[in-house]
Amino acid sequence: MLNRTPLQNCVECGKPMSAPDFGFHGGQRLSGPAYWSNEGLLCSPACAMAHVQRRRAEGREMREPAANPLERAPAFRR
Numbered sequence: 001m002l003n004r005t006p007l008q009n010c011v012e013c014g015k016p017m018s019a020p021d022f023g024f025h026g027g028q029r030l031s032g033p034a035y036w037s038n039e040g041l042l043c044s045p046a047c048a049m050a051h052v053q054r055r056r057a058e059g060r061e062m063r064e065p066a067a068n069p070l071e072r073a074p075a076f077r078r
Contacts, residue, residue, distance in 0.1 A: 010043035012051050017041060038066035 008017040015022060017033065022043045025031040035042035037055075042048045055061055 008041055010047050011037070011040035012042060012047040012054075015043045015047075017043075019043070032068065032070045036066060036069050037062060041069065 009015060010017075010022070023034040023045070025034045033041045033043075035045070035048040037048075037051055039051075042051055052061075
């Protein structure tokens with residue numbers, strides 16, 4: 001079976017990135033998501049706070065900022 005491309009959904013509530021009320025940087029879809037963690041995208045400030053609180057309760061707080069999940073890694077050079 002072929003692997004599917006991962007869906008870009010909020011890791012807290014499951015809202016798809018295509019939803020009209022998903023939070024984008026500067027309110028512009030082309031600017032990418034406004035919130036994310038090393039576990040994935042977050043759709044709103046409320047989900048971002050819930051994510052932080054859940055991770056804190058689980059003892060898995062983030063120690064450093066996560067890289068933008070939509071930026072591609074630099075190409076390998078020989």
